[in-house]
Amino acid sequence: MPDRFPKGFDAHQHGLLRALYGDLVPPLDRIRVRAGWYRIVDQMFAQLGRLPDRRGFRVGRIEARNAGFLVIETSGLAAVAEEIVAQTKEAARHTCEHCGMPARLVIKVGLESLLTAPDVELGDRLLCVDCSHEFMKEIVHDDR
Structure with missing residues (x-):
């Protein structure tokens, strides 16, 4: 039986994020999280996308490692971007990787x-x- 919750990202959702935020969003194969964290990733891009000085900021990779540990590689600078990334990582530490509910x-x-x-x-x-x-x-x- 295949793993019902593989790491990856929904291609349709990725396309929408790319349409909204352009190259701020990494390629599809560079986002490796389970379905329960899609909302967290989506919210992070929504916040980053509203930053007035985001032009030079990029997210290079997002990956779930170990239980609740989210790696987000970035480059460039934008005011408050690192705070948004830190909040996203913190949210992952308390969120079920499969369904997005509070994790225990x-x-x-x-x-x-x-x-x-x-x-x-x-x-x-x-x-x-x-x-x-x-x-x-x-x-x-x-x-x-």
Whole structure:
């Protein structure tokens, strides 16, 4: 069974962000977050896009690493841009990677998970209670 929550980004949403904010938004393959963080990323670009001096500022890459840790690579300068990026990273530390609700649990996805779910992406995930129960059922094939 493939991982229902792979890292990536919705191509349609990416196209809309590019249409609104141009090259402030990195290429589609440089945004690697799960669906629960799409809203956070979208909000960050909406805030950055309203900055009057954003012309020289770029986001080069956005990637989820470990549970709740969001890496955002930027270049250039714009007033308050780094504060917006910091707020986005902080929001990720409290948001379920699968659904976007408040997160409560870190789920460890280690090599043993590949025995029952060979397509699951390894690495820790920050999830809400409901998503953690559903995800655990998937990776251990537990129907409780």
